[in-house]
Structure formats: C-alpha cells, structure tokens
Amino acid sequence: MLVAASAGPVLLGAWEGIVRVGDVPARILPAPSSIVEGAVGDWVNLGRASMTTVVEGVSGLLLGIAVGALLALALHLCPSLGAGVHPLLVVSQAVPLIAVAPLMVIWFGFGVSSKILVVAVFSAFPVVLPFLRGLDLVPRSHVEVVRALGAGRAWVLAQVRLPWACERFFSGVRISATYALATAATAEFMGARDGLGIYILSAQSSFRTDLVFVGAAALTLLTVVLVGVVVLVEEAVRPRPRLSGRRRALARVVSASGPRESQVRPPVRPGPSVTVRGLGKTFRGQGGPVPAICQVDLDLEAGSVIALVGPSGCGKSTILRILAGLEVADSARIEVDGQLRRNLRDLIAWMPQGDSLLPWLDVADNVALARRLQGADPVAARRAALDSLSDVDLEDFAASAPSQLSGGMRARAALVRTVLAASPIVLLDEPFSALDSLTRTEIQDWTARILRTCGATVVLVTHDISEAVQMADRVVVLSARPCRVVGTVDVDLPSPRGAHTRTQAHFHHLCALVEDLLTCTPPIRKEH
Structure with missing residues (x-):
C-alpha cells in the first residue's frame, strides 16, 4: 500500500526532472508544474467545459442505464423477443462512435441533447446482457421455494430475481461509467459549443500542450469520481442482511x-391422504422422446412419512416437482382426501436440495x-x-447472514422455514445431501421429530437407504429410468426414533430389504 501511494509522487518528480534537466520544449512535453499553472490560470473555462461534459455524460449514462434495464426486463419476461433484439444490440456496438456522433449532431443539433443520446447508445449495451443473465441465472431452487410457498411471478421477480441480479447489473453500470464521460468528450469533437472535447481541441489548435494535458487530466479525474459514485450507490442499495448491532x-x-x-x-x-395413479412424464430430447416416469402409483396415508428411494437420475425429484406443481405430468390422477386435483400446489411446503436461503x-x-x-x-x-x-x-x-452459518445450522433454518409454513403436505428433496454424516444424523432425528409433531403428510426423496428407514413410515423403491415402482417396505419401527435405532438388528433388516429391491432394478439405459 505504501509503495502504491508513493509511486505517483515519484513519477511526477521524475517527469519534472526530465523536462527541466533535458530542457524539453513545453510544446512537446510540459512539466507537471506548468500543467498545474495552466489549470489555475484557465480554471473558469476548464470548469465550464467540465460541467458541460459531466451533464452530457451523466445524463446519457442514466438514460442508457434505464433503457438497458428496461430492455433486459422485457427480454426476460418475453424471451421470444431475444431472437430479434439481441442481433440489434450486437450491431449497435459494432457501429463506431465516429459514425454515430455525426448523425446525432445532424439530427439533434450542437447542443447537449445529441451528446446525451450518443452516451446513452453506448451505455445501454453493457447493462443489458449482465442484467439479463443475472435475472435468468437465479438458482432454480430459490425460485421454487418461494413459488411453493405461494409467491406469484411478480413477487418472485421483485424479491428474488432482482436482488440476485443486482451485482451483475452494477457490474455493467461500472463498465458504462468508465467511458461515459470519454464518449461525451469524443462526441464533442464531431460538433459542439462547449465541453472538454472542445476545450482539448481549442488547446490543440493553439499549441497549448499544457492545456491538452489539463483537459485529459480533468476527464480522467471526473471519470474516477463517477465510477466512485457508482460504487457508493451500489453499496447503498445492494441487497444484503443488515447486520447492525441494534x-x-x-x-x-x-x-x-x-x-x-x-x-x-x-x-x-392433519395432513391429508394422497393418492397418485398413472403418473407419467416424457421429456423431449435431441434424439427424440425420453421416457422418464412410467405409470407410477403412490398411496400416502394421512400424516405419514413416505420416502422415495431409487438409482441416481431415475426421476425421484421429478415426481416431487410434479406433485408440487412445478412441472406438468403427461398423465396423472391425483386425489387428496378423495377429491381430484391437478397437483398439490396450494397445500405444500417445499424444501429442495440444499437450504436455498436467500443470501x-x-x-x-x-x-x-x-x-x-x-x-x-x-x-x-x-x-x-x-x-x-x-x-x-x-x-x-x-x-x-446465511453465509455466517455452518451447514447444519443452515439446514435447521431452512427446515424451520418449511415447518413454519404450517402446510398439510411437506415435500423434501434430499434436504440433507450437503451435510457431513455426523451433522446429517442429528438433523435427521430433529426433522423427523418435528414433522411427526406437526402432523403433516410428508414425501421425502433421498438416495440414502439408512435415512429413508430412519425417517419414513414407508419406503417406496423406484426403478431406473423409465421410473416405475418396484416395491415398498413398511417401516414398523417405533417412534420417536433416534440415532440409537441404527444399531438395532431390525433396522438393518429393513435396510437390507430396501437394498435388495434396489439391486433388482436394471441399470439406467444410456440415451443416444
């Protein structure tokens, strides 16, 4: 830090010494002291020119940010627009400034408005793509959690997607801010009444090299200040936990x-009884239809815990997503307490893989x-x-902040959020997969106790046989893709169960039954 701070004065001193000792003409390279004298002597003109360029650059930057943000939102909400708009955005950046600025001067005159539009054109593009990617790349689990809790599309956009995309948005704004003032000054070269561009051109025509340096230094300093303001605004509005002592x-x-x-x-x-008949799902792959789930039947007794176990990639999570209303089945008959329903959307609390706490x-x-x-x-x-x-x-x-918690603490917080929804049906998609074995056992016991206390009907997806037997009243074993039910194992262990249950012979016997059913399933066929 000390070396970096002293580098500037050392370079300026060396520059001054070279000019003085070498008797370099001021027209070629003025000394730093001469540049300062020139700035002081011409501060009125310099201030007026700087103010004009700042107004043009900042106004154009704000307009470009607004246009870029609105365009990114439009492309996110209507992806079909992207095919036509994205090439235009690319072409707009391929057109050189030297071609755009004269047109703007011809159309809008020599005033500030033409420079504002030039800056806006070249400021919008760096904002659009990062902001759009931020909106589109929100982790799916973050969205699904709040959707399952009842959030609408507008709420998800305002409370999940926009906060997540905030960092990418400001990264684009910082890029635009770095050359907004330089773009305004360059546009002034093509035709303007005032501004730092005109100031530098006038100094050049008068062979006042010191004033050329003054104009360039002012432009650089103002750009640094503008980027600093953007950083301060980002720090002020960036969504994050307020961790004050108060x-x-x-x-x-x-x-x-x-x-x-x-x-x-x-x-x-009390959680309802749920009956699922003929659940089927086929995905559309590049090589044609890919059957994922084939005629799966499930019976969930009221207030019971059902575990779905099967080979990796067999479709366990897809079944859960269909029940949650996050995906649509090709065929399914779902009944809740005898009443026909399309899905369980408004009856569930959902916990996907991982904790999905909003940072x-x-x-x-x-x-x-x-x-x-x-x-x-x-x-x-x-x-x-x-x-x-x-x-x-x-x-x-x-x-x-969630980042300050350990994995086990985050899992407990996410499970408390799920239980606090007080929903009659709880869907858990491998909620403990990210935890170490010791923490997982502790959280499993705690979760099972809480879920049985609240009386909800629970569907647990897991790849861990011991976890399924530890927590569930019934284990449903699924085959490899296309997914079918190959058998069920009723768990008749007394509740509540604790870690000590794992040492009992009957527990190992039930695990062996589930494992036997799994080993009887054929391997997943490779799709070509």
Whole structure:
C-alpha cells in the first residue's frame, strides 16, 4: 500500500526532472508544474467545459442505464423477443462512435441533447446482457421455494430475481461509467459549443500542450469520481442482511419477550391422504422422446412419512416437482382426501436440495418468508420466525447472514422455514445431501421429530437407504429410468426414533430389504 501511494509522487518528480534537466520544449512535453499553472490560470473555462461534459455524460449514462434495464426486463419476461433484439444490440456496438456522433449532431443539433443520446447508445449495451443473465441465472431452487410457498411471478421477480441480479447489473453500470464521460468528450469533437472535447481541441489548435494535458487530466479525474459514485450507490442499495448491532439486540429482545411461538402455535390441520395413479412424464430430447416416469402409483396415508428411494437420475425429484406443481405430468390422477386435483400446489411446503436461503436476507427474515407469503404482517412474521429459531438454538444467529452459518445450522433454518409454513403436505428433496454424516444424523432425528409433531403428510426423496428407514413410515423403491415402482417396505419401527435405532438388528433388516429391491432394478439405459 505504501509503495502504491508513493509511486505517483515519484513519477511526477521524475517527469519534472526530465523536462527541466533535458530542457524539453513545453510544446512537446510540459512539466507537471506548468500543467498545474495552466489549470489555475484557465480554471473558469476548464470548469465550464467540465460541467458541460459531466451533464452530457451523466445524463446519457442514466438514460442508457434505464433503457438497458428496461430492455433486459422485457427480454426476460418475453424471451421470444431475444431472437430479434439481441442481433440489434450486437450491431449497435459494432457501429463506431465516429459514425454515430455525426448523425446525432445532424439530427439533434450542437447542443447537449445529441451528446446525451450518443452516451446513452453506448451505455445501454453493457447493462443489458449482465442484467439479463443475472435475472435468468437465479438458482432454480430459490425460485421454487418461494413459488411453493405461494409467491406469484411478480413477487418472485421483485424479491428474488432482482436482488440476485443486482451485482451483475452494477457490474455493467461500472463498465458504462468508465467511458461515459470519454464518449461525451469524443462526441464533442464531431460538433459542439462547449465541453472538454472542445476545450482539448481549442488547446490543440493553439499549441497549448499544457492545456491538452489539463483537459485529459480533468476527464480522467471526473471519470474516477463517477465510477466512485457508482460504487457508493451500489453499496447503498445492494441487497444484503443488515447486520447492525441494534438489529442483533432487537432480535434477542423480541425473541425473549412474550410467550414462545412453539407454545402458542395453533395445531396444524392433519395432513391429508394422497393418492397418485398413472403418473407419467416424457421429456423431449435431441434424439427424440425420453421416457422418464412410467405409470407410477403412490398411496400416502394421512400424516405419514413416505420416502422415495431409487438409482441416481431415475426421476425421484421429478415426481416431487410434479406433485408440487412445478412441472406438468403427461398423465396423472391425483386425489387428496378423495377429491381430484391437478397437483398439490396450494397445500405444500417445499424444501429442495440444499437450504436455498436467500443470501440478501438475514436468517430470521429467511425463516419468516413462509408466514409473509401467507399474508402475515412482516413484524408478526419475524416474531414467529424468531420464536421458532429459539426452538432450534439459533436465536443468537437470527440477525446473521446465511453465509455466517455452518451447514447444519443452515439446514435447521431452512427446515424451520418449511415447518413454519404450517402446510398439510411437506415435500423434501434430499434436504440433507450437503451435510457431513455426523451433522446429517442429528438433523435427521430433529426433522423427523418435528414433522411427526406437526402432523403433516410428508414425501421425502433421498438416495440414502439408512435415512429413508430412519425417517419414513414407508419406503417406496423406484426403478431406473423409465421410473416405475418396484416395491415398498413398511417401516414398523417405533417412534420417536433416534440415532440409537441404527444399531438395532431390525433396522438393518429393513435396510437390507430396501437394498435388495434396489439391486433388482436394471441399470439406467444410456440415451443416444
């Protein structure tokens, strides 16, 4: 740091010495002291020119950002526009500034408006593509979690996609800001009444090399300031947990005040019985149709825990996504307590693989999402989340960012969010796959106890046979693709079960039955 700070003065001193000792003509290379004298002597003209260029550059940058952001949103909401718009965006960047600026001067005159439009044209493109990629590349699990909790498309866009895309958006804005003022000054070369471009041209025609350096230095300094302002704005608006000491103290006070939510929470209505008949799904691959699920039948008793086990890639998660309404089956008959339904969309809480905690919310606000999407007041939802976190020894981390938690703590927070939705049906898609074996066993026992207490009907997808037998009342074994049910194993172990259950002979016998069914399934056929 010290070396970097001293490099500038050393270079300026060397520059001054070379010019003075070598008697270099000022027309060729003026000394730094002469440049400073020129700036001081001409500060009125310099200030006026700088102000004009700043107005043109900043106004054009803001217009370009607005156009780029709106265009990215339009392309995201209507992907079919991309085929026609994307080539135009590429072509717009291939057209050189020297061709665009004269046209703008001809159309809009020598005033600032033509320069603003030039800057806007060249500022929009760096914003469009990064922002669009940010909107499109949100992890699917983040979207599916809130959709399963009842979020609409507009809510997902505003509360999930836009915060996720914020960093990419500002990366594009920073790129545009680095050359917005330079673009404005260059456009001034083509025709303008004032500005740093005109200032530099006038200094050049007068052979005032010192003023040319002054104009270039002013342009560089203003660009650095503009980029710094963009960085400050990004820091101010970038979504992230507010980790102030006051917020942490408030979390502890609210959690400690009043009766705990776990003690006053109304009982969840008993989970319904669910019957699935003839569930089928075929994907469209490059080589033709790819059958994924073939006539799968499932019977879920009210309040029971069903585990789906099968080879990797057999379609377990696809079945869960169809039940959740996140994918559409080619064929299926789904009944809930005897009533025919298309899916279980408005009855479920969903936890995909991994915790899927939103990184820009603190732990309490992540857990409170379940209640907020059900229409609860934000303060009441956060209070319920804080009380529930105290049940799992996470109250001290309520105001922490998810990144500050261990894997086991994140899993507990995600499971609390799922349970807090108070949904009659809970779908868990390999929720413990990212945990180490010791943490996984502890979280499995805790989850099984919580799920049986709330009385929901649970479907658990897992690749771990021991996990399935530990948590489920029935294990459904699926074949390789195309997925079929090859058998079921009823787990008659008493509840509640703990880690000690794994040492019992009957537990190992049930695991062996499931493994025998799995080994009888043929391998997955390779698709060509």
